[in-house]
Amino acid sequence: MDVDLIFRIAAIGIIVAVLNQLLVRSGREEQAMMTTLAGLIVVLMMIVDQINDLFQTIKTIFGL
Numbered sequence: 001m002d003v004d005l006i007f008r009i010a011a012i013g014i015i016v017a018v019l020n021q022l023l024v025r026s027g028r029e030e031q032a033m034m035t036t037l038a039g040l041i042v043v044l045m046m047i048v049d050q051i052n053d054l055f056q057t058i059k060t061i062f063g064l
Helices: 003-025 029-062
Strands: none
Touching: 003 029
16 A cells, blocks of 8 residues: 555545534534545545555456
């Protein structure tokens, strides 16, 4: 796994956590939830891309 990917996911997590706390403390719970969901979707898209690359590599190795 690419170490850069791990750092990008961690950075997204930190940013989302900070934004979530700021929004919750200012009484914007709905926006906080949306921010958390958006961060989750971004991370999932990054992971799905990596899984796709893995399957492409496996297909190439086995000639599928």
